[in-house]
Amino acid sequence: MTETTPGDAMRLLSGTALEVAPRLLGAVLRVGGVSLRLTEVEAYLGEGADPGSHAHRGPTARNASMFGGAGTVYVYLSYGIHRCVNLVCGPAGEGSGVLLRAGAVVGGLETARSRRPTSRDDRDLARGPGRLGSALGIDLADDGSHLGAGRIALTLPETPVGAVSAGPRVGVAGEAGGADFPWRFWITDDPTVSSYRPAVRRAGRSG
DNA sequence: TAGAAGATAGGA
């Protein structure tokens, strides 16, 4: 068996988000004692290149780590509740990354279950970006950390995954969330992939 | 300084 090294992961992450995202499928992310096999991801390009990206308008206090270059971990608070995880790719200063949307828990199952008591089925433990962050015990303190340098590590798949599907990104408003931006990738037919939801707008709804 | 919107999840 060929084992992937941290260097292999860094090499992959140095590419563009669109090429990195599908190749992260099947990779195992370990955070402390919980390991997750990634089954669903989304690519986000950098400053000025992707209206749906947090980095689109340039660096701010929140998204600063997105500009940290390949291997940086970007964690942000979503809707005041959920912690979502991105793996930054490309060169420093660009601002591109891959949002981790779902996965299957393959290690530390008991810990993950205790963190997600409302999950009635193990496949729901990390089905969706908020749930994924919760199951892994991700904290805002993890923002800006680096793969392999702290408690977060990535191992690439030893064998290639099977069929991969692509489609519009979830919850992204406007044109960047449409069919012209099929930048969400998932392992076809995998039960841990989240269900698609179009972007919603609360104030001035039903537009 | 205020107000709206947001890469969501869970419940009715």
Place this chain on the structure above:
DNA sequence: CCTATCTTCTAG
């Protein structure tokens, strides 16, 4: 369909 919950950004 509605709401929880709070940070971030933008306009004035």
